[in-house]
Amino acid sequence: MMNLDTTIADYLDRGQLPFLPTDHFIAGAWSPPASGERMESFDPGRAAPFHAVAAGDEEDVERAVSAASSAQRAWGRTKPSARGAILVEAARLLKAEADRFAFVESLDSGKPLQEALGDVSGAARAFEYYGACANAIEGATFPLGPDYLGYSIPEPVGVTAHIIPWNYPLSTAARGIAPALAAGCTVVAKPAETTPLTMLMLAELLSRAGLPDGVCNVVTGTGPAAGAPLVADRRVRHVTFTGSVPTGISVMTAAARNVATVVLELGGKSPLVVLADADLGAAAEGAIGAIFENAGQICSAGSRLIVERGVHDDLVARIAEKARALAMGHGLTRPTLGPLNSEAHLGRVAAKVDAAGARGLTPLLGGRAATDPATGKGWFFEATIFDDVAATDPLVTDEIFGPVLTVQVAEDADHALELANGTDYALVAGIYTTNFAAAHRLAQEIDAGQVFVNEYFAGGIEVPFGGNRQSGFGREKGFAAMRNYMRVKSVAARIA
Template sequence: MTITTDHQATIDSALRVDGVQLIGGEWVTSGTGRTIDVVNPANREVIARVPRSDADDVDLAIKAAEKAFPAWRDLDASSRARLLFRWADLIEEHNAELDSLESQEVGRPSWGPPPMANQIRFIAGQADKVQGVSLPTRSTGSLGLTLREPYGVVGGVIPWNAPGPMFANEVGPAIAAGNTMVMKPAEDAPLTPLALAKLALEAGIPAGVINVVTGYGHEAGAAIPADPRIRRMGFTGSPQTGRAIMESCARNLTPLHLELGGKSPQVVFPDADLDAAIPAMTMGITLNTGQVCAAGSRVVVHRSIHAEVVERLAAQMRKVTVGPWHQQVAMGPLINQKQHERVLSYIEIGKEQGAELVTGGGRPQGEEFGDGFFVEPTLFDKVSPGMRIAQEEIFGPVLSVIPVDDEAEAIEVANGVDYGLVASVWTRDIGTAVRASRALQAGQVGVNTPIGAGTVIGGPFGGYKNSGFGRTMGADSVLDWTQVKTVSMQGAPIPRG
């Protein structure tokens, strides 16, 4: 591991929102009068403050969304699409600011141009393609058809690891379908969502269509699904919080989709192209410091190439540069102290349960890293499938290598966790790729790519098992925010002459 650091750099931007949230088109404080510090994970310096809202603030946001809904619902779909395209153009114009803002609050190095503009354009193209169908009837004097209509006021809660793309994935399809939305971003990283909402207003999306309420999950976040006026929910986060969200929705019979994380296997067969696989798998676990739901955290490798894979992974992981967001590095800090302690505790658990620590395993050395939430890229070998580091989502740059003897065992180990979000297969053989793609229990399977569907445009994203249910990002993403109405139309009898 190479460590790179220097003094903190902060880029000021007109998009940075401080001390307020968006309700009904107005930038307002919370009725509680309290705020939450948004902290730079590289040095714990306060970047901004946002309101610490509660159920009363959520109530105001829902009322604003209710007020905006009739006009937004009745606006023709092509006009909604034009507003979303304008929003996407403004996002693209501010790409550099949005990238630096998210980098600062999440702690990640720059990924290049953010994806949100293209996400919104993809969604905008679907807005006026929402269609019903004609239905057969028993009489020539009647017509049968279906209509797809928005739910009304809908809600969303998103995590901190990729707040900009998460915001676009939830808000974009929901409002394209004609709904109005109340969104609660994570308290650790709310600035990029607030900036995107600011650009939505500038694009002409009416006041109240998008409302962003900031605060803690147990206060503002919990109040959204608990309210019966919310007619559909979207949530991305941990299984524990997902269960709580689902329980609240169940009380109100509110439909929802859940994306709840993963423990993604990288299944490496003897004929794999290791020159391609090794750097890709390293990137797949160190991208965003491993704080990616699709991160390939388990290498399930055939025993015949096990030693070579471990040696080459260790060498590659030692090359990963670590430092603050504004440096030309590959990996930044973890998001906060709680996550820092969590990842370090899992490393200790791995050692205690008998896994062999190959590289990493601690904090970077040096006084300049004392205040940041940095951790070394970490590789464990000789991991058995039942160990906690092989079963539980760590959400950090910790990679476990599990040797297997044949294809059947590889599939059994890959599927032998509670999660089923993403899986990858590394092989040159098309037969092996087909068999493994069918056998793996995951919502996305990538062949010779480290994170699911990789570069596929419009690939539906979501999981099996405890990774949740429902899909985002696909061609049906706008349809998923609509409900179906069947219309039976009986014509008047033809008068007899």
């Protein structure tokens, strides 16, 4: 069993690493890239490469989809209870190996280690939950009268593709792959090129948990080289995608050519509404987590604070004080604010903040790229707050995907609702108030796939998650996710 503190010290002090996967995982085994090409994986906290993995292409995707297709019939006909038992065993192994997975997740993505440990715990919970859901799959009977028997049979849709983002590699993989496996589907996963490692490790762990060869396959590579041929393959019957709006549109277009179903979890510009009667201490703490967890690199981040004017000054002062206390550092040192995932993404965030400055907006706090104070290295951006921003400004309307909080001032609850619905995105929303009726009226009228009341990011794997409008469609998590991976066959028989 890995000693976490020793492994961290070995890496930070001497650059030594435990075994990390280098190849694709296809048909139950490590598989080198057909081209022989490799791509580097970078440590965002040091802005330096630390490993290399397979740079996959269409030939590798072909092998992975063929393996999944060959395994589909047997896996789909496996008893649901047996499928569920494998998922529960995978959850047990994930818990036992949490330190190893969290170390790699933190190193590859840059996120603070304590957040990575939470992600591993959440992934394990997903496999537990869907292990149980496998036993809850059932059809229905139809009242056709005494001369007929009518019933439905839920069937797996077949081979599924999973395009996994870089901000939550393990937990996003688990929330899609676990229900797919529970429903009897096979999987080909393509992790983001900047964070390939924990998905590879997860596939190998599933194999050790008893998953048959070919049921879960992983091809690493870029979107154009590996992701595009995967979603375009005619044998793929469903695509689960998390990422940007433009790429989501491309994925949906490719899937439509094969009449394959899709679930799209896209961008967000989620409002956190604080009414005048709210517990401001709780609201300030919630706002800090909503925007600065994972350095704001969260689709559902509470990136817009909408606060009633009467408590605006007090609340913003509390949030700014907490934000100033955030400590930047390498993810493995357990900072409260980690780096951004890549140099390219740091450039995108900095460009949007610089553009705001060019429009005459001055941040209340932060606003600049930075480095790790301990080493002078890494891709960091300061915790940033812009106060009292107009509803039409790009800081309000455009997703930044970084540690940048935009504050909007509302005159009352009705104005807060108008502001909350004032962008093209509709992923999640948060509400802080002690007025039960006001909370639930807003929850009904805010356009969002999920609404948190008095605790941002409340809920868990049991609660369906997904967006509306430019934030996508379909639902992950909860039993609702199982329906993404099942089709219904109806049978009507004359019996008299």
